[in-house]
Amino acid sequence: MIENLKKIGIVLVWVIGVATLVAMLSFSGRKQKQVQCSNMIIEISDDAAFVLPSDVKRAVDKSNQQYLNKRLTSIRIDSLEKKLKTNSFVADAEVFVDLKGNLQIEVEQRKPILRVVNSSLQQFYIDDKGYKMPLSYQYTSRIPVAVGAINELYTRVDTLRGRTAKDLVTLATFIANKPFWAAQVDQIYVTNAGDFELITRVGNHRIVIGDVTNLEKKFNAVFLFYKKALPKLGWSMYNRINVKYEGQIICTKNSSL
Numbered sequence: 001m002i003e004n005l006k007k008i009g010i011v012l013v014w015v016i017g018v019a020t021l022v023a024m025l026s027f028s029g030r031k032q033k034q035v036q037c038s039n040m041i042i043e044i045s046d047d048a049a050f051v052l053p054s055d056v057k058r059a060v061d062k063s064n065q066q067y068l069n070k071r072l073t074s075i076r077i078d079s080l081e082k083k084l085k086t087n088s089f090v091a092d093a094e095v096f097v098d099l100k101g102n103l104q105i106e107v108e109q110r111k112p113i114l115r116v117v118n119s120s121l122q123q124f125y126i127d128d129k130g131y132k133m134p135l136s137y138q139y140t141s142r143i144p145v146a147v148g149a150i151n152e153l154y155t156r157v158d159t160l161r162g163r164t165a166k167d168l169v170t171l172a173t174f175i176a177n178k179p180f181w182a183a184q185v186d187q188i189y190v191t192n193a194g195d196f197e198l199i200t201r202v203g204n205h206r207i208v209i210g211d212v213t214n215l216e217k218k219f220n221a222v223f224l225f226y227k228k229a230l231p232k233l234g235w236s237m238y239n240r241i242n243v244k245y246e247g248q249i250i251c252t253k254n255s256s257l
């Protein structure tokens with residue numbers, strides 16, 4: 001008998017709890033329908049300035065939606081998100097409202113890892129997802145520049161077509177993930193034979209990488225050479241450091257010395 005009463009008590013507590021929750025949600029829903037938008041809060045990821053708050057506000061204005069003093073429930077969130085995502089520098093956008101009357105907009109910028117100057121002298125970025133993106137008139141990203149025999153064309157935001165461009169992404173991604181090399185590599189030169197050569201910021205030399213196989217071994221070999229040999233010989237001793245061939249470092253002396 002006592003056991004049954006305990007069970008009934010537990011059920012009643014659950015029923016009362018659920019009823020209270022439903023009532024609170026219903027009240028919250030009715031309250032939200034009455035709240036009007038009084039402010040727009042914009043948050044943009046990263047310190048890059050490809051997308052500015054003024055760009056976001058302009059996109060909202062062009063969406064032909066009046067948001068200030070408008071009921072939150074009547075604002076077309078999906079439409080605003082789609083409009084923001086048409087920006088070539090936006091990776092993702094999320095729009096939502098809160099009970100304080102704020103229209104909140106969170107924008108994720110695309111992250112370029114390489115700037116390309118192709119054989120036709122077109123210039124564009126490649127982002128960390130392997131997509132082409134245009135240059136910006138208001139911001140320049142400090143990343144390596146790829147030049148030389150690059151036939152990849154830019155017409156719009158799109159995936160990469162050629163093998164050279166895809167290999168450049170592999171190489172640029174590796175460099176971007178290594179703080180030392182991200183600081184040291186200034187340019188990537190693609191030879192007519194398809195080899196990759198790195199032009200460095202410190203030291204008057206090029207690093208011949210060849211293809212993108214065994215990148216970890218190749219870069220480790222150069223780093224060890226930097227650490228053990230160049231402090232004794234001098235950073236201007238060689239104009240080429242070749243690690244194209246597995247297990248070998250072939251250096252060419254600077255003829256001007």
